[in-house]
Amino acid sequence: MLKGKSAVVTGATSGIGLVIAKALAAEGCNLVFNGLGDSQEIENLRRGIAEDFAVKSIYHGADLRKPEDIPALIEAAEEAFGRLDILINNAGIQHVSPIETFPSERWDAIIATNLSAAFYTIRAALPGMKRQGWGRIINIASVNGLVASIHKTAYVAAKHGILGLTRAVTLEIAEFDITCNAICPGFVRTPLIERQIETRAADHGISIEAAAVEHVEEKHPSKKFVTTDEVAALAVFLCGEHTASINGAALPVDGGWLAW
Numbered sequence: 001m002l003k004g005k006s007a008v009v010t011g012a013t014s015g016i017g018l019v020i021a022k023a024l025a026a027e028g029c030n031l032v033f034n035g036l037g038d039s040q041e042i043e044n045l046r047r048g049i050a051e052d053f054a055v056k057s058i059y060h061g062a063d064l065r066k067p068e069d070i071p072a073l074i075e076a077a078e079e080a081f082g083r084l085d086i087l088i089n090n091a092g093i094q095h096v097s098p099i100e101t102f103p104s105e106r107w108d109a110i111i112a113t114n115l116s117a118a119f120y121t122i123r124a125a126l127p128g129m130k131r132q133g134w135g136r137i138i139n140i141a142s143v144n145g146l147v148a149s150i151h152k153t154a155y156v157a158a159k160h161g162i163l164g165l166t167r168a169v170t171l172e173i174a175e176f177d178i179t180c181n182a183i184c185p186g187f188v189r190t191p192l193i194e195r196q197i198e199t200r201a202a203d204h205g206i207s208i209e210a211a212a213v214e215h216v217e218e219k220h221p222s223k224k225f226v227t228t229d230e231v232a233a234l235a236v237f238l239c240g241e242h243t244a245s246i247n248g249a250a251l252p253v254d255g256g257w258l259a260w
């Protein structure tokens with residue numbers, strides 16, 4: 001379905017981003033991998049996906065907290081593949097703390113990674129997408145883009161912000177067959193929430209698995225974590241045919257969280 005197209009996936013070295021990268025590759029899409037981590041492990045991931053799905057892939061190690069690093073990430077895709085069709089803004093970090101003790105450094109890092117980076121990637125990607133008359137931008141937001149959770153001020157602010165960015169960008173691009181949508185997952189069992197589960201286990205004196213069950217049952221009527229495959233399937237769908245009229249949307253994949 002996406003043969004000959006190319007994508008940048010930020011935060012593709014772990015969790016949701018890694019599975020989205022694999023799902024795009026499975027459709028024939030060439031990839032620019034971005035994310036932090038051990039360089040040998042990243043190279044193994046990159047090579048493994050390229051071989052498994054017979055696509056081209058390159059790694060670009062832009063640190064998304066640094067706006068000056070971001071144009072080169074988009075240029076890397078355009079240079080390697082001649083064009084950039086799909087931009088997945090997925091990289092994200094979390095910090096959980098009451099606001100009175102929330103470190104300024106964590107606030108700055110979360111706003112930079114989870115919100116400002118998407119502004120810079122979109123700004124750099126749009127000229128090429130407009131020239132070619134096609135593009136798909138997907139911002140991985142969160143249910144916390146639509147409702148708040150306690151002790152997550154920076155994350156909730158950034159995720160609400162990225163929904164505003166998604167809608168504002170849509171107004172500027174819709175006539176070019178470019179879409180910009182946000183996916184809003186509930187809890188997905190990745191390293192990002194593992195620390196929250198560990199803290200709950202310690203606070204309640206229960207096992208990690210019991211804490212994971214508590215964590216998910218508190219918010220998801222489904223009583224199940226959302227899977228990375230479920231999020232990736234929606235991302236691939238949004239890159240497919242007949243989706244040009246889905247634009248500026250905030251699409252929950254949340255086990256029913258927002259139905260409470």
Ligand code: NAD
Nearest residue numbers: 011013014015016035036064090091092142187188190192
């Ligand atoms: P994760 O920790 O498994 O992956 C995060 C990725 O972001 C990693 O590849 C990491 O290297 C990358 N990253 C972090 N800081 C970076 C930086 N400065 N520069 C470049 N890359 C950086 O987490 P995840 O759960 O897969 O999260 C992916 C996205 O999904 C995030 O935006 C997160 O907010 C969102 N999300 C996650 C959940 C969940 O429950 N896990 C729920 C809703 C939304």
